[in-house]
Amino acid sequence: SAGWGALSASVKREVSGHGGGLESSLYYSYPIQAGRFTWVPRVGVVHSSARLLDYYYGISDEEALRSGLAAYAPGSATSPGLQIAVSTPLGTKWRATGVVASQWFGDAVKDSPMARRGAQNSAFISLMRSF
Numbered sequence: 610s611a612g613w614g615a616l617s618a619s620v621k622r623e624v625s626g627h628g629g630g631l632e633s634s635l636y637y638s639y640p641i642q643a644g645r646f647t648w649v650p651r652v653g654v655v656h657s658s659a660r661l662l663d664y665y666y667g668i669s670d671e672e673a674l675r676s677g678l679a680a681y682a683p684g685s686a687t688s689p690g691l692q693i694a695v696s697t698p699l700g701t702k703w704r705a706t707g708v709v710a711s712q713w714f715g716d717a718v719k720d721s722p723m724a725r726r727g728a729q730n731s732a733f734i735s736l737m738r739s740f
Contacts, residue, residue, distance in 0.1 A: 628664025
């Protein structure tokens with residue numbers, strides 16, 4: 610974090626024994642103060658390994674026979690994302706935050722017979738109280 614914004618990176622490994630694989634991400638954000646509101650646009654990418662995507666989006670030959678979907682073995686994929694958050698205090702102890710985000714899936718996810726769309730959109734609102 611510096612005057613030019615914030616850079617965040619992570620590498621995650623699946624350890625529960627359900628598929629395995631890695632996911633890494635890199636995001637850049639820059640907070641903008643506008644009166645009582647703090648706006649934080651964020652842009653970045655998530656890279657998922659073939660092993661991780663196979664667990665979530667792959668279809669084995671046996672699963673294909675049972676489900677009627679075509680067998681599918683994905684490779685790795687990089688998915689870009691965009692997010693905007695806005696936050697404002699509500700008095701001295703409360704804060705409201707809203708977030709709207711979109712992530713566009715890489716081809717390995719989009720091409721899966723289990724994927725319905727090529728993107729995921731989400732939104733949420735939160736209230737926080739400090740003690």
